[in-house]
Amino acid sequence: MHKTLILYATFNLLVISKAFPAETIQIDFSEHDSYSIEVAHINIGDTIEWLPKNEGHNVEFLAGPSMNELPAKSEIDAILSVVFTAPGVYLYGCNPHKNMGMLGLIIVGNDFHNLEEVKNIQLPQVAKSVLNRLIKISQSNY
Numbered sequence: 001m002h003k004t005l006i007l008y009a010t011f012n013l014l015v016i017s018k019a020f021p022a023e024t025i026q027i028d029f030s031e032h033d034s035y036s037i038e039v040a041h042i043n044i045g046d047t048i049e050w051l052p053k054n055e056g057h058n059v060e061f062l063a064g065p066s067m068n069e070l071p072a073k074s075e076i077d078a079i080l081s082v083v084f085t086a087p088g089v090y091l092y093g094c095n096p097h098k099n100m101g102m103l104g105l106i107i108v109g110n111d112f113h114n115l116e117e118v119k120n121i122q123l124p125q126v127a128k129s130v131l132n133r134l135i136k137i138s139q140s141n142y
């Protein structure tokens with residue numbers, strides 16, 4: 001939760017200084033089958049790097065504005081690095097644990113144009129309630 005708040009603070013700074021260089025944001029696979037940052041607001045051109053700090057997880061994109069440009073699901077316990085060039089909402093999850101709610105959202109360029117598509121992703125009820133919580137967080141003031 002602390003990391004999320006720090007990221008939000010960083011984002012506000014980015015909005016203020018327009019010529020800020022592209023950033024790399026690191027998200028860990030963490031204990032209790034979760035990602036260390038569940039909702040990440042980033043700028044176009046920023047990189048997200050997922051780090052296998054806890055074993056048995058990966059990243060698979062479930063929805064996004066440019067699905068054909070996104071990598072296939074990553075190997076379990078592998079590092080994944082993705083540069084986000086298309087604005088919009090991205091939903092990803094961990095293969096073994098996504099149905100239990102190991103999900104993450106990335107909002108690129110504060111753009112929610114494809115939010116309905118993300119909301120309509122088929123998921124079991126537990127995961128759906130996690131997704132709804134993440135969407136609420138993504139839309140709250142930061």
Ligand SMILES: [Cu+2]
Nearest residue numbers: 056057094097
């Ligand atoms: Cu997992």
